Amino acid sequence: MYIYDTSKKEKRRFTPLKEGEVSLYVCGPTVYDDAHLGHAKSALTFDLLNRVLQANGYKVRYARNITDIDDKIIKKSLETKEPISNITAFYTKRFHADMAQLGVLPPSIEPKATENLDAMFALISKLLQNGCAYKTASGDIYFDTAKDPKYLSLSQRKQEEEQKQQRIEKNEAKKNSADFALWKAVDDLAFESPFGKGRPGWHLECSAMIHKHLAYRDEAFEIDIHGGGADLLFPHHENEAAQTRCAEHKELAAYWMHNGFVRVNGEKMSKSLGNSFFLKDALKLYDGEVLRFYLLSTHYRSDFNFSTQDLENAKKRLDKLYRLKKRLFGLPEQDALQTPFKTQLLKALSDDLNVSKALSLIDEFITQTNETLDTPGKHKQLKKEASANLAYIADILGFGVQNPYSYFQRGIDEATKEEIEQLIQQRNEAKKSKNFEEADALRDKILAHGVSIMDTPQGTFWEKA
Numbered sequence: 001m002y003i004y005d006t007s008k009k010e011k012r013r014f015t016p017l018k019e020g021e022v023s024l025y026v027c028g029p030t031v032y033d034d035a036h037l038g039h040a041k042s043a044l045t046f047d048l049l050n051r052v053l054q055a056n057g058y059k060v061r062y063a064r065n066i067t068d069i070d071d072k073i074i075k076k077s078l079e080t081k082e083p084i085s086n087i088t089a090f091y092t093k094r095f096h097a098d099m100a101q102l103g104v105l106p107p108s109i110e111p112k113a114t115e116n117l118d119a120m121f122a123l124i125s126k127l128l129q130n131g132c133a134y135k136t137a138s139g140d141i142y143f144d145t146a147k148d149p150k151y152l153s154l155s156q157r158k159q160e161e162e163q164k165q166q167r168i169e170k171n172e173a174k175k176n177s178a179d180f181a182l183w184k185a186v187d188d189l190a191f192e193s194p195f196g197k198g199r200p201g202w203h204l205e206c207s208a209m210i211h212k213h214l215a216y217r218d219e220a221f222e223i224d225i226h227g228g229g230a231d232l233l234f235p236h237h238e239n240e241a242a243q244t245r246c247a248e249h250k251e252l253a254a255y256w257m258h259n260g261f262v263r264v265n266g267e268k269m270s271k272s273l274g275n276s277f278f279l280k281d282a283l284k285l286y287d288g289e290v291l292r293f294y295l296l297s298t299h300y301r302s303d304f305n306f307s308t309q310d311l312e313n314a315k316k317r318l319d320k321l322y323r324l325k326k327r328l329f330g331l332p333e334q335d336a337l338q339t340p341f342k343t344q345l346l347k348a349l350s351d352d353l354n355v356s357k358a359l360s361l362i363d364e365f366i367t368q369t370n371e372t373l374d375t376p377g378k379h380k381q382l383k384k385e386a387s388a389n390l391a392y393i394a395d396i397l398g399f400g401v402q403n404p405y406s407y408f409q410r411g412i413d414e415a416t417k418e419e420i421e422q423l424i425q426q427r428n429e430a431k432k433s434k435n436f437e438e439a440d441a442l443r444d445k446i447l448a449h450g451v452s453i454m455d456t457p458q459g460t461f462w463e464k465a
């Protein structure tokens, strides 16, 4: 397998620290609002990575955290007068629901900041003891970036540029402008700690959680792969790396992976720009799997420009896969069958998740299979292989996981769906009792809903016409 390692700025052969195992950590959401497309892109990228690693035979331990301590959460709590725990529980649930719709598999563990304060205290204590952190008169604790000779080696920024770019801070208590808070001494909505009442800094939690939940104690790196959006490279990941380097005397991750930005109409998406496209809005209009297909169809490192036209085109491409699935519907599962296509698909995705290559292989497979099925003959072996290939695509990419008939019912409301199902049942009963006139009348009633029906050996199915 090959991975583009952001810290080395090159594609490298992936060799795990422990044979057959991979430890993967990805920075998860801060739960104070609904997920936007940027969250979706990151979650999907590392979901795909997780699946491809597993397809390569690795046992993956995958942690994605939930940041449930943050100033933005506190602000929301003050604005809405809702307790913090209600807000974080609400948005965590919403995040999980959105991810499920996108077909993102749950990580192995999902540590929360509020449940890992012990690990954060331990990390701060280590840094205070070895002189890499200092306490100010007001009780805040800062990481001393001057104590880490490798600071900025991950993002490869220049210290001088950094200082120039930094807003002039009024905080005289900091030794260097790049120093960041490990602990903020506050009285309101604070946690008790060995350093007094306060709240942890955001960067701290990932290093602490990695050390507590995932880290190898006897390797040169804490974990194999650390991932997240490109916007996290600096300062978040740089600061995580510095803390761990100074506290544990080793590097945080052997490989760093970053997914590109999501832009809407060419602009970088962020809350402050006000053009944030919430995932829930997109999910109202499109099937989660269509969005999954669309968001994954561009290589993860490229910036993604969201456009409705491209989304429509992605849907058409996914429709083709489902049409083939429908053509082969009812054949026995062929999971175990090895095919050349499966080998090629895994090879493409194992090359730094080369999704363009994977999608062109899929297009080619669909076209060729359809062409052969159009020729006379039973094509037993081809059907077996094609079924095996479709099952593999569903497993590794999460495309084509639904019943093909249900997939084509998208856009029909639940009440109408129920009515159609009832009419189909009535029609089948009429047919059984040889009441063909009534069966025909019921058929017309069904078709009046703008759907078509197919009688197959597996039963009667319908879809949007």
Ligand SMILES: [Zn+2]
Pocket: 026, 027, 028, 206, 236, 240
């Ligand atoms: Zn993080």
